[in-house]
Amino acid sequence: MEAAAAAAAPRPRATGCLTASTAAPQRASRWCPRQPRAATSSSSSSSSSSSGGSPADLGLLPRRRVSPSSAGRIAGGAPPVRARDSRAECAGGRSSAEHIGVSLEGENRALEMSSTVPKSSNIFWHDCPVGKTDRQNLLKQKGCVVWITGLSGSGKSTLACTLGRELHTRGKLAYVLDGDNLRHGLNKDLGFAAEDRAENIRRVGEVAKLFADAGLVCIASFISPYRRDRESCRALLSDGSFIEVFLNMSLELCEARDPKGLYKLARAGKIKGFTGIDDPYEAPLNCEIEIKEVDGVCPSPSDMAAQVITYLEDKGFLHE
Numbered sequence: 001m002e003a004a005a006a007a008a009a010p011r012p013r014a015t016g017c018l019t020a021s022t023a024a025p026q027r028a029s030r031w032c033p034r035q036p037r038a039a040t041s042s043s044s045s046s047s048s049s050s051s052g053g054s055p056a057d058l059g060l061l062p063r064r065r066v067s068p069s070s071a072g073r074i075a076g077g078a079p080p081v082r083a084r085d086s087r088a089e090c091a092g093g094r095s096s097a098e099h100i101g102v103s104l105e106g107e108n109r110a111l112e113m114s115s116t117v118p119k120s121s122n123i124f125w126h127d128c129p130v131g132k133t134d135r136q137n138l139l140k141q142k143g144c145v146v147w148i149t150g151l152s153g154s155g156k157s158t159l160a161c162t163l164g165r166e167l168h169t170r171g172k173l174a175y176v177l178d179g180d181n182l183r184h185g186l187n188k189d190l191g192f193a194a195e196d197r198a199e200n201i202r203r204v205g206e207v208a209k210l211f212a213d214a215g216l217v218c219i220a221s222f223i224s225p226y227r228r229d230r231e232s233c234r235a236l237l238s239d240g241s242f243i244e245v246f247l248n249m250s251l252e253l254c255e256a257r258d259p260k261g262l263y264k265l266a267r268a269g270k271i272k273g274f275t276g277i278d279d280p281y282e283a284p285l286n287c288e289i290e291i292k293e294v295d296g297v298c299p300s301p302s303d304m305a306a307q308v309i310t311y312l313e314d315k316g317f318l319h320e
């Protein structure tokens with residue numbers, strides 16, 4: 001198996017890196033300015049990270065207009081094994097343009113073309129009297145996003161459903177957003193080109209943020225192969241409530257499973273741009289939870305779910 005090269009340095013995380021000893025997440029502050037806010041700031045919650053005003057601060061990252069492979073990412077190998085506590089690596093310092101190897105002029109042009117550039121003006125944020133904290137108190141839990149990423153066949157949907165069932169059994173409200181399912185509806189206009197995947201993940205990030213604001217444990221299960229897109233979703237949730245779960249299963253294991261026969265089709269050249277075969281997967285550098293094979297054996301679905309539940313318990317998401 002070739003080693004996947006995820007050479008490009010990530011952008012610094014806007015929310016800061018959690019450590020294993022981080023206390024329970026702060027209570028999310030409500031969207032509650034008394035004055036209406038202008039449209040350009042309305043897309044982010046009342047987080048301190050929204051103060052910058054630059055396109056990046058506002059989550060207006062340019063959509064990718066270059067082939068991902070040109071950014072030094074390589075398909076065809078399983079993601080490298082990462083130590084759990086590798087979050088200190090999240091200190092890139094380079095701009096997103098440098099990260100993907102395009103000129104600033106190119107970045108600006110891409111920004112103009114981006115679907116995340118606001119197209120309307122004279123719109124104002126409207127606050128409602130019942131806020132996130134009220135909903136969380138009602139539900140006796142805290143809203144968050146459990147973002148499951150990994151190769152096709154790594155077990156994302158299995159973990160998502162097992163976790164969803166376990167939370168339900170415990171009386172906690174959760175909702176699963178699954179890649180295959182959303183591509184039947186909200187995202188049915190999108191394919192698997194890099195810019196389509198980026199738009200897929202951008203939309204899901206926004207939807208997941210709404211679910212978290214509703215007070216739910218939102219379980220998002222997407223290949224989400226590009227680090228930058230996942231980091232953009234993380235940046236939408238500024239209070240440690242974005243929990244990235246990396247299903248670090250080898251390409252060999254995923255390909256041996258191949259429940260839908262897609263790897264076989266990709267190897268036969270009948271599917272182009274298949275993640276892990278001829279499209280890259282960029283392993284997380286700073287995930288909260290990593291689940292991997294031990295001696296070639298994958299933990300059971302209930303063990304995987306238990307690992308996530310323990311994290312949620314420890315961080316206080318399953319309590320008022």
Ligand SMILES: Nc1ncnc2c1ncn2[C@@H]1O[C@H](COP(=O)(O)OS(=O)(=O)O)[C@@H](OP(=O)(O)O)[C@H]1O
Nearest residue numbers: 152153179180192197200222223224225273274275
């Ligand atoms: N080219 C290509 N590459 C990867 N996956 C492909 C492709 N074509 C179809 N599929 C099927 O689409 C599912 C992945 O959808 P996602 O929305 O999670 O993909 S992405 O996050 O936008 O990359 C994925 O589902 P999972 O196997 O559950 O991961 C596949 O069934």
Ligand SMILES: Nc1ncnc2c1ncn2[C@@H]1O[C@H](COP(=O)(O)OP(=O)(O)O)[C@@H](O)[C@H]1O
Nearest residue numbers: 152153154155156157158257259298299300301
């Ligand atoms: N922890 C596990 N142990 C054994 N088999 C698993 C495990 N998780 C998933 N599988 C199996 O692997 C295949 C792919 O799982 P799936 O959840 O569909 O992956 P993904 O959503 O990442 O494509 C399925 O046949 C599933 O039953």
